[in-house]
Structure formats: C-alpha cells, structure tokens
Amino acid sequence: MTARTGMPMPDGIMTVYFITCHHSVAFVRDQFRFLYHPDHFYLYHVDAKAPEALHETVRRLARAFPNVEFLPSRHYAWAGYSQVRTTLDAIAWALTFASSWSHFVTLSEQHCPLRAPAEMAAELSSETSYLAAMPFAAMDPGGQADLVHRSSMDFRELPGVGSFGIDAIPPDPGFLARLHHGSNWYILSRQACVYLCEIVPSTPDVARFRQSVHADEDMIPTLLVQADGQAGLLDLRETTFVAWPHIIGNDSMTFRENDFFAASQDGSLFIRKRPPILPDPVAATLEQFAAFTEADLTAAIGEAPAAAPPIPDREGTSLARRVAGAVVRRGVGVRADLLNLRYRRRDPLFSLVFQTDGMPRDVEVRVLSQNLSDFRVLLLSTAPPAIDFVPLQVHGRMAHMLRVRSDDLFGYREILVPEDPAHGFWTRASDSNVIGLVRRIEFYIGVAESLVTGKAPRVARGTFAIAAREVAAFWRSARWTGRRLLRQRSRA
Incomplete structure (x- = not known):
C-alpha cells in the first residue's frame, strides 16, 4: 500500500x-x-x-x-x-x-x-x-x-x-x-x-x-x-x-x-x-x-470485522437473576425488574430495580455494574428528570442530580443514604459470594420504606442482631420457595 x-x-x-x-x-x-x-x-x-x-x-x-x-x-x-x-x-x-x-x-x-x-x-x-x-x-x-x-x-x-x-x-x-x-x-x-x-x-x-x-x-x-x-x-x-x-x-x-x-x-x-x-x-x-x-x-x-448482535452477557444475566432471586426470596413483597435483560442492555451491563408496596411510588432501589465486580446500590427518585444543580429535599432527605450518561439515569436525583458507611458501593470477592450485595440491597429497601413510615431504618448491630436477621431472612426464603413449589405442583 x-x-x-x-x-x-x-x-x-x-x-x-x-x-x-x-x-x-x-x-x-x-x-x-x-x-x-x-x-x-x-x-x-x-x-x-x-x-x-x-x-x-x-x-x-x-x-x-x-x-x-x-x-x-x-x-x-x-x-x-x-x-x-x-x-x-x-x-x-x-x-x-x-x-x-x-x-x-x-x-x-x-x-x-x-x-x-x-x-x-x-x-x-x-x-x-x-x-x-x-x-x-x-x-x-x-x-x-x-x-x-x-x-x-x-x-x-x-x-x-x-x-x-x-x-x-x-x-x-x-x-x-x-x-x-x-x-x-x-x-x-x-x-x-x-x-x-x-x-x-x-x-x-x-x-x-x-x-x-x-x-x-x-x-x-x-x-x-x-x-x-x-x-x-x-x-x-x-x-x-x-x-x-x-x-x-x-x-x-x-x-x-x-x-x-x-x-x-x-x-x-x-x-x-x-x-x-x-x-x-x-x-x-x-x-x-x-x-x-x-x-x-x-x-x-482486512475487511471491517462483522459486528456481533447485541445479546445479553451470559455472566451478567446469570448474576442478575441470582441477585434478584435472593433479594425477592428473603424479602416480603419485593419485586425485581431485570432491566439489562428486558431491554437487552449492555451499558450498563448489570441493571436491577427493586420496589415494594411499602415504598413511595416515585422511588426505587437501583443496582448497577459494568464490570460485574464493582456494584453501586442507590435510592433513585423517579420524578421527571430536570437539569437543576440545586440539591432538593425528596421525602425529607437530601437528593442531588445525577451526572451519569445513561438514558434512565441522566438528570434524575439520587436520595442520599448517610446511614450506609459504604455509600452504596460494594465489590464482589474472588469467591463470587453475593450475600453482601443482597444485604445492602435489603437495607436500601428498608430505607425506601422508611420514607413512608417516617421511622428510622433498622440497622442490625452486634453479632446476635446480625445472626437473628440472617435466620429470619432464611425462613422467609424457605417459605417463599415452599409456596412456589406448591403452586407449581397444583398447576401440574
């Protein structure tokens, strides 16, 4: 050439x-x-x-x-x-x-x-x-x-x-x-x-x-x-x-x-x-x-490489279902929406939304990740987005405008959760255990529900309180699984 x-x-x-x-x-x-x-x-x-x-x-x-x-x-x-x-x-x-x-x-x-x-x-x-x-x-x-x-x-x-x-x-x-x-x-x-x-x-x-x-x-x-x-x-x-x-x-x-x-x-x-x-x-x-x-x-x-069709990432799909399933089983009336699957989205690769009837209708708990190692849980106000740099009070808590370039995040407001010392960030360990992420999501759901009740979210402190929380979550998960199996048998 x-x-x-x-x-x-x-x-x-x-x-x-x-x-x-x-x-x-x-x-x-x-x-x-x-x-x-x-x-x-x-x-x-x-x-x-x-x-x-x-x-x-x-x-x-x-x-x-x-x-x-x-x-x-x-x-x-x-x-x-x-x-x-x-x-x-x-x-x-x-x-x-x-x-x-x-x-x-x-x-x-x-x-x-x-x-x-x-x-x-x-x-x-x-x-x-x-x-x-x-x-x-x-x-x-x-x-x-x-x-x-x-x-x-x-x-x-x-x-x-x-x-x-x-x-x-x-x-x-x-x-x-x-x-x-x-x-x-x-x-x-x-x-x-x-x-x-x-x-x-x-x-x-x-x-x-x-x-x-x-x-x-x-x-x-x-x-x-x-x-x-x-x-x-x-x-x-x-x-x-x-x-x-x-x-x-x-x-x-x-x-x-x-x-x-x-x-x-x-x-x-x-x-x-x-x-x-x-x-x-x-x-x-x-x-x-x-x-x-x-x-x-x-x-x-050479010729331009052929573009691969935009399909959901297998690892991200499996992980999203695993996290969503665990949170739903361990909670009461928790609903999960797997956005990265529903919209075949890859940017961000991992996107989950959680809501319950006890949360305000204009609030959701969102979980995001791109590398499937580092995650962010946030309390998101779903009021119509606006480019307004002044912090506002949303349900009595401080909320500021997000500057994240994603169609369903840009211009929306994040409600701060100062009770969380990790500020919503979580990194997956090498053993791939996601229980820490599940617990953080549960906590944010509790904060979201406290916006309605006006009561401070419950924080488990001490070995006994944490163990009691986990035992209660285990039984909720077992009951949820049992009821689901019974429904499947009755339909069969």
Missing part, C-alpha cells in the same frame, strides 16, 4: 494523536485514513466495554502500521476521572516511548479533520498549547452553577458507569477562583505535557479534581493557566468545533454540511460529532485529505 502523503511535514514537527474509541468501527477506519501521515504517531485507547470488533480493528492498525500503538483498555466513564487518568497515561506513554514530537492532540472517534494533516501541523507553533480556558468569574450564572455542582460533592466513580456523589463538600472560594473551564479536546505542546507529568502528583487542586465530575474539561486548563510560563505558551482558543444544540438547532449533536464548511472557514482544525453518513460534499473533501483509500486500508488490515 502506498500512502498519498500530500504536503511534506514541516521540519521538526510531529504530532501525537491520542484517540479515544468506544463504538464505531467505520468511524475509526475513516478517521485513520483522513488523519494518517507517516511522520505522525497514533495512540489509541478503546473503552473496555466497546464492541470486540472495535478492539480488533485497533489491534489490526497497530500490527500493520509502525506508528500506531494502543493503551491497555480500561472502563472509561463519561464525566469520570477515568478520562483524565487515561489521558495522563497516554501523555506519559508518548513522552517515554514515542520519538521526538512537538504536540499532543486529544480526539475521539467522532472527530473529523478540517484540514490535511500536514496543513494542520504547519499551523501549530512550537512550545504553544491550544485550549479553551474560561475563568470561573467570567462565566454566566448558569455556567457557574454547573461548575459549583461539579465540585459540590465527593464523587466516586463506578467503573464503566459513571460517578456518584457520596457526601456534600462545602464550596471552596479559593478553588473556584482558580478554576478555568475548557473542554477535553485540546492540543498540548511537549513542554506542557512534561510539566503536567511533573506537577500532577503533588498539586493540591488535583485531589479536589479527583473528587469531582467532568474533571476532563477543567483540570488540565486550570493547571496550565496557573503554570506561570513553565508549561510554555498558551493560545486560549478552541480548536474543535462542537455541534452543540444551540448552534445546530436540534439535540442530535451531529454536525451538518454547512457546519463543516463554516467551521473550516472560522479556523477550527476539527469538528465533532460526525453523522453516521457523511454528506457527499463533506465526504469528498475528507477523501482529499486521505492518505489512502478504503480499499487500500482493507488491503492492509
């Missing part, structure tokens, strides 16, 4: 493209053709929960091209600190293993370039980083409320799902005064990357960012603005055009033909998110940038 490299690269310029992928094989293949140049380096991270066809596509690229590498996959969560951690890992990898380079560019599979690779490289000044960074004080009241909420709680990440607030944190005026809001799409100079690797382990603000949501949009801009020149020069402008709803007039978040050409005229270097089918004029323009054709890429790495 002979690449059509187009313009020669400027002397001393080489770019590391760090590309995060989670869904589309077609997007990754197209983008690689549009961006490829032998003097650039391409570093990929594929979300652990991405389709196997996508993992295989990136593995093939790395085998076929010496300037392609991929990081070990981890569960990557929207708004989670895992995004920052993965980017910092990529920077460290590039500084350690890639040859001399001048700039580090963060992209997703949904980015399209607006210029040819060599033309973009020619626009980048040595030792200059390009990123948006708006001071907190300069933001409008709505934007400030958003940023305050991001650091208003101690957020803990559930791998592959998202971050959940476990306790309120008082506002820190000093931290907010230093805060700069940008995005996770930026171009960093090598000097800025070296600076970040040196200061991240010891900078006090980083600890606060680890507890926040959307640190991917705020941490690196904040740290670089405070660098006092040690990170090189900063050009505070956005280089990626994003098809926000207020720009394109709809909620699709995908760019249109006129957005592509307008962004190119305005000096942007990239645009996102791309539509599944590119408009013909856009596709023709991007093919002019391409180093090789789709047929050439197929000759190098």
